[in-house]
Amino acid sequence: MTEPSTLVRHERSRFRGTDEWFVVVRQPELVAIRVFATAERIVECWHALSLHLDPAVDVHIHDLRSSRRWSGGLLALPDVREAMGRLRLPLAAYGGVELSLFTDSDQLTLTPEMLLVIYARTDRWTYLLDGLGLLERPDMAVPVWLPTRDLLRPDTQLAHALHAAADRLRLTETEL
Secondary structure (H helix, E strand, C coil): CCCCCHHHHHHCCCCCCCCCEEEEEEECCEEEEEEECCHHHHHHHHHHHHCCCCCEEEEEEEECCCCEEEEEEEEEHHHHHHHHHCCHHHHHHHCCEEEEEECCCEEEEECCCCCEEEEECCCHHHHHHHHCCCEEECCCCCCCCCCCHHHCCCCHHHHHHHHHHHHHCCCEEECC
């Protein structure tokens, strides 16, 4: 019994889903992270991680279904999280929206394809993702299928939810 057990190697992933993972690319002044999971889990992680941003954030929303864009700067994080919390179900159900929160040192982006992309000056996000139960992988798996943006069609429920969030946060609609 002096030999290390093979169970110890697998203990870390024992209670984690194999379909929830992230890949980190570290550069001298930038850390880029891509997170992969189900749509519901991605939106949940995006919202949970937003709690760790600075007290004031910039917001950018681009609805690829309706080709509308909204943006706003230096918004109170609690207000943004409350408005975005109301969007969780429509975002997970329909996708097709790019939703980004920015600070001077961090960016959290939910892509239209339901991926979470994080750009930061430090790798603190890897520890937070680990705490959310996601595993770090050394590289990305080869995708078997990727959604295409060309197939996105307008959806009234999603459009109303996005418009309500933009109004609640007093975001400015911008031209393409």
